[in-house]
Amino acid sequence: MLLTACALFQRPPRPLHAPPAEASQVQFPLDLPKEERLIIPGTVFKAVQLAMEDFLPWDVQPHKGATADEICLYQRGSYDITTAPGPEGVLFVRFTVKDDTCNSGGPILDMGATYAIDVKAWRILAIQH
Template identity: 45%
Template sequence: MNRRWTVSLGLLLLLPGCSLFRPHPRPEMAPPEEAARYKFPIALPTEGQQILSGPIAAAVSLAMEDFLPLGHTPPRDASPMELCALRRESYDVTAVPGSDDGVVFVSFSPRESACRDLQGPSRSDTPIVYAVDVGRSRILSVQK
């Protein structure tokens, strides 16, 4: 076996490993012409406003990315109920600082009004709870 063929074969075998280094999916951005038509208010309204501390927002973001990752594609044969259950807005989020410094508990529970009357397997009403170490940007445990 000549050296060039051996090197080529080695590189070919390493190619599937490159798929592990794909960039993280980012949220979809509206086209520039649509974005230009959107006008922000001079001041944000206070009605309905919810302020999240930085650690709480970070914990929710980390847990949500594990719970329903951006870029996840549903199976082709997914039922309407399954499609609804894969949307982030179908869940209410509760976040509570833990007694340990930097740990936040994040719970995802199905919204009562979401996915109602859709065909397909029913969703579990049991919340999923994450223990998130915000300082180290990692999930400590998941209770399902």
């Protein structure tokens, strides 16, 4: 019975890596271009990761018979993320569907959420849908 219960605790999937032949073709720059570089502070990254795991867990799957638009909404890459500092120790993290990503008929307004993340205790304080 214990072995069966252990099967319920799945680890997140490991990322895919390109084959060595393809990887050997990558040319790394000496430095990342300043005009295109984006520095994400570790606190912001961790807050976004915490909120994303609640908003769209890595192992969630579309329901049977889902439409193409519904399947699209299950893809983390379909969302833009906006962050902003709140009161001391709080970071707001907002997920919004990218324009024209999942629906050719216009923007999807009722999807997404804003999270208030406690960056001291690393917990979700509140969610606004």
